[in-house]
Amino acid sequence: LINPEERHANGQYYTPIPVVDLINALTITKKDAKVMDPACGSGTFLTRAFDLKLKMYGEDSNELKESIIKDLFGCDIAPYPTHLATMALASKIVKYNPEVFPNIIRSDFMDLRTENVIPRLRTEYLEKRKTVARDLSGKENVVSFKPIDAFVGNLPYVRQEKIKNKEAEQKKVKDFLKDHGITYTVKENGKLSTEPYCPDNKADLLAYFWYYMVPFMREGSRAGFLTSDTWLNTDYGTPLKEFINRYFKIIAIIDSSVERWFEDAMVNTVITVVERTNDREAIENNEIKFVRINERISELIKDMDDAIKIARNLERGKDSKGVKIVRTMRQGDIDFSDIVKGKLFQYLRAPDEFFRLINNDNMV
Numbered sequence: 001l002i003n004p005e006e007r008h009a010n011g012q013y014y015t016p017i018p019v020v021d022l023i024n025a026l027t028i029t030k031k032d033a034k035v036m037d038p039a040c041g042s043g044t045f046l047t048r049a050f051d052l053k054l055k056m057y058g059e060d061s062n063e064l065k066e067s068i069i070k071d072l073f074g075c076d077i078a079p080y081p082t083h084l085a086t087m088a089l090a091s092k093i094v095k096y097n098p099e100v101f102p103n104i105i106r107s108d109f110m111d112l113r114t115e116n117v118i119p120r121l122r123t124e125y126l127e128k129r130k131t132v133a134r135d136l137s138g139k140e141n142v143v144s145f146k147p148i149d150a151f152v153g154n155l156p157y158v159r160q161e162k163i164k165n166k167e168a169e170q171k172k173v174k175d176f177l178k179d180h181g182i183t184y185t186v187k188e189n190g191k192l193s194t195e196p197y198c199p200d201n202k203a204d205l206l207a208y209f210w211y212y213m214v215p216f217m218r219e220g221s222r223a224g225f226l227t228s229d230t231w232l233n234t235d236y237g238t239p240l241k242e243f244i245n246r247y248f249k250i251i252a253i254i255d256s257s258v259e260r261w262f263e264d265a266m267v268n269t270v271i272t273v274v275e276r277t278n279d280r281e282a283i284e285n286n287e288i289k290f291v292r293i294n295e296r297i298s299e300l301i302k303d304m305d306d307a308i309k310i311a312r313n314l315e316r317g318k319d320s321k322g323v324k325i326v327r328t329m330r331q332g333d334i335d336f337s338d339i340v341k342g343k344l345f346q347y348l349r350a351p352d353e354f355f356r357l358i359n360n361d362n363m364v
Contacts, residue, residue, distance in 0.1 A: 015154040015226060018297045019271070020048045021307035023152055026252065026273045026314065027224030031056035032071065033149035036216070038109040038209055040074030043085030045152045046102075050092050052304060065093055066100045073145060074104040075112060082106040103143050110172040110212055114146040148216045151223035158205035160236070166201075173211050174198045180215035182247075197243055203236040204228065210240060214247055217276040222251070224273040229255070232270065232345040241336040241344065248274035249286040250331060252314055255348045256293045270348075284332030289314060290347040295322035 024045065028035055031053055037045045053068050054060065069089060076082045082104050089102035105116060163169060177183065178196035186195050199207040206227045213223060231237035232253070244250065254271040277283060291314065293300070300322045301307045310320045319325055327347050336342040340358055357363055 015044055016298065017044070017048065018301035018307065019226060020044050020152075021052070021301055021304050022254075022297070022310060023224040023226060023271055023273070024049050024052050025304075025307045025311035026271075027152050027222045028052055028056075028150045029222060030149065034071045034073070034147065035150045035152060036073040036075070036145065036148045037153040038075050038112075038151060038213065039153050039156050040076045040085050040104065041078075041081045041154070043074060043081075043088040043104070045154070046072050046074050046085060047088045047092065048304075049150075049152065050089065052308075055304060055308075062093065062095050066097060069093060069100055069102060072103060073143075073148070074102070075107055075109050076104075077106070077108050079106055108169075110169055110176070110208060112145065113176075114216065115142055115144050146216055147218040147221060148213075149218075149221050151213050151217070151221075151225070153209075154226040155206040155209050157228055160202050160204050163205055169208060170198050170201075173208055176212060176215060182211075182214055184246075200236040200239050202234075203240065204230065207231065207236065207240045211243065214276070219277055219279075221276040222273060223248075223276075224271065226269055226271055229268045229270040229345065232348075233343045238337060238342060241342060244274060245283065245331065245334075245336050247276060247278075249277055249283055250274050250288045251286075252289040252291055253344060253348065254291040254293065256297065258294060259296055284330070286331040287317075287328045288331050288334075288347075289317065289325050290327045290329065290344075292324050292326050292348065293322060294324060 028049060033053070035046070035049045035053075037043075037049075040046055049072060050065075050068055053071075054065070057064060057068075069092065072089065074082070074085050074089075076085065086102045086104045089104070093100060105112070107116070160166070174196045177198075183194040183196050185192055187193075197211055199211055206225075209225070210223075217223075231240055251273040252271070254273075255268075260268060300320075301310065310323055313320045314323070314325070317325065317328070329347055334342065334344075346354060
């Protein structure tokens, strides 16, 4: 329904259901999880998260459906998709309740804070030069986003050259992380100081989401994103990988060997699942699973149960039909700053001979 030029400009490519179900099954690990899609588009991840959570509860009632809706949050910068997402989630509730309305906000994700006014079917009032969103009763709606247990989504495919107001977006990330103590120590002129993290100047837009989501998370929160695979190997990916290695266990990186999941997008994609922790030892000892899907995913995942089965097998370190763990690596054994060994794509694709070469002291 959306103009192709607009889709391309905003990096909007809508995700196949089997891919959504696999990401959700790997990322939403408890039935009462608060789930957010920071680039929700028309709401596919959220509607499928609703169905997954309902299955996890193992029962069905309108009260339960209302409580699930309250734990789902979406954000997107484009107005039309957010309307679609709102309607898609609202349709999950059989009985209308004016107190229960989908938490979808039309905003740049980098403008969100842990509490935000949520746009609804509402009127906007201009009060003292400030636009305030109110619901049909005239009441202002404020919803807390914190903590989020599971971030899921298909992050926008926008290259760094096409990011609008890049410096302003970088400043938003830096200021937000500084406010929450997400900083690193630098030594300059013999003095130590702290600086907030910031996406590299050459980073595609997807990187900004990885940084910005951390203050919304707590110990054990997960994120499962479908992204371009470029960050695995590019220069801008190095500081991003170092940042991820500081704050997350990398659970799995998943690639397809037989298809592009977006036939009309000129990028290859990977699924990445990470888990938030401050436990340095847990990060060092974490086993990263590098996974190849060797059949068309629509043939392997015909319903949500198939996705759940594959996800549970991966958690246990087991292969499934058409899904193979090609390599596991202890996270602490990867030097993410190394110009060769820190590039993650090789662990998905390279043969064992490659690693025998690069780990040989005589190799120059």
